[in-house]
Amino acid sequence: MLRFKILKTSQKNKSRLGLLITPRAVVETPVFMPVGTQASIKALDPQKVSSLGYRIILCNTYHLLLRPGVEIIKKAGGLHRFMNFPGAILTDSGGFQVYSLFSFSKITEEGIIFRSHLDGSEMFLSPESAVLAQCELGSDIMMVLDTCIPYPCDYEKTKELTDLTHRWAERCLDYYQTFPKPKGALFGIVQGGMYEDLRSLSARYIANLPFPGYAIGGLSVGEPANLRNKMIEIAIENLPEEKPRYLMGVGTPLDLIEAIMRGVDMFDCVLPTRNARRGTLFTSQGYVNIRNSKYKEDFSPLDPFCSCYTCRNFTRAYLRHLFQAKELLAYTLLTLHNLHYYAKLLERVRLAIKEDELTPLYEELKKLYQKNPEEVEE
């Protein structure tokens, strides 16, 4: 169902160039996957998403379970047909949303009890039901159900939740193996919180299970960047060389390149799309906040070095006007730009790995993105 081919490994750092081969798409890695939570990359039609070069996206099982429901998507012929996206789709297990969207959710050995954020009804997610839902969606890459460890979290609690993640991973795998074909690939998830020994233990435990790929979970939850990078290093030391590694929910351009230099192959994050809808853009000059009054009469493109539809056709003054006037076109044009930026960034990364010259790009991104997005003076 899934093959991963490493084309080149850097001599200077742990970065590598690869191909993730799924039935629907051949994906060059390192890759960034835009997030289409409710079976839509917010504000973009799937033709635009494809035209930006994206061959794989992520959808959230939790949201789709609740609305429109897995049954409807199954009847539609699967998620790809439902949303008319021709590339590959990775789905998460739903576990993360259950934690992040609710004050109420209860973990038992069996699974997670939670309430729908739409109608408050009680629902239950188990390792088995999470895999079943993803199989029925027709996902190309599925994720095991894991536990979400808050930050900070004490050692005992972290160990307990990590152990439970391991038992759930085995249950997912057992259930997956009984599910009839065709089905997507199932990835394991490393947890272990922010403790070096638990991260290492978790990576070794999960690496011992026959998954075709491995995710690193529980990061980007508020910890400092150096701690995150340390955890990534420990996880990757204990994961097999030949399998793809996916860092969940990360991040800024700088976060991405730091993880890539440590050996990560896959990423997803709401950052480019969510930031766009809030007026924060990634450009060759760093962050631009289009709400800023200094762009009121700025008739230059958002990014003069960008070739996206937005930058080729509209000025900062117009984009600011659309945003201030809450015109829907603002969200479309700005999302298009940010996703174009991420696609081009990953292209540059892959080219740099090919030439084994990632450091200059890393230095450039560090300079651009170490500071926070610009403040808005309205």
Place this chain on the structure above:
Amino acid sequence: MLRFKILKTSQKNKSRLGLLITPRAVVETPVFMPVGTQASIKALDPQKVSSLGYRIILCNTYHLLLRPGVEIIKKAGGLHRFMNFPGAILTDSGGFQVYSLFSFSKITEEGIIFRSHLDGSEMFLSPESAVLAQCELGSDIMMVLDTCIPYPCDYEKTKELTDLTHRWAERCLDYYQTFPKPKGALFGIVQGGMYEDLRSLSARYIANLPFPGYAIGGLSVGEPANLRNKMIEIAIENLPEEKPRYLMGVGTPLDLIEAIMRGVDMFDCVLPTRNARRGTLFTSQGYVNIRNSKYKEDFSPLDPFCSCYTCRNFTRAYLRHLFQAKELLAYTLLTLHNLHYYAKLLERVRLAIKEDELTPLYEELKKLYQKNPEEVEE
């Protein structure tokens, strides 16, 4: 600046086929102009608008005066460059919005005093300032400032406001003639409320002024269709044959064809775009309300006889899901469909006039649209 060429006049009714020739676009009439209130057709990029075949759109002077302000658009090189629309742009005078958006607005001989709906500041619109603003926007077709007559309205008040409209029309024309070239064409507006003699008087008065085109205003304000049609007939009897006639703010497909058969050449209306954002679609089977629960598992296209991007690529079930989930893509896809429907409808109208066979289309639309949009059962 503007030429109008009549290619054919029906022998059976007053409909005619024409070409409206502006510096930026040659527009086939009868024509429907989508509304881009704030310098954007809501939820669509200008490339999509053009690809639907629209060569002329309408923008609202009132909204642009307030935000971003005429100065900024002037500095941007005019409205066309600001919003990057390559076709022609018609602007209204701002008068209608002043009435419809405010409880507070005061009419004097000089003009209209009103408050901005954005910040409450007091503003003033005169016949001269309305023309100036539109000239500065770079509009291809401008409208004189008129008064808006409510419905119902007594005879004396209607006469008073109609007479004022006439004096303002002359002032607009005087001011316009002093304005240096290049400038767009300025259209007059017929008022007269719902009184036959006043409509007739107003049409004769305005027709006597040297405008290159004439609008029929003050209709579609709540009056029954037969009364509206009567007023259209009276206005058109008194307007010159060789000039374009524009019915402002109308309407449904049925409204359009009824007015076309009475000799109207141009229309604008928020209906297709606003309805789309509310989930009401125009289709070859009449109204569809995509929120309706019966479309939950309907995997057929919105309109099986439609060739728009939406109908070619997505099912009713998916569109309903997007709409219920408030995904921005819903508004884009549904707006695209409705504007495609209107563009194709006008194409059919023009073809039917060419063959002088408008009645079957009229009968079809009467059957489809005499009833109200379907109720929603959620």
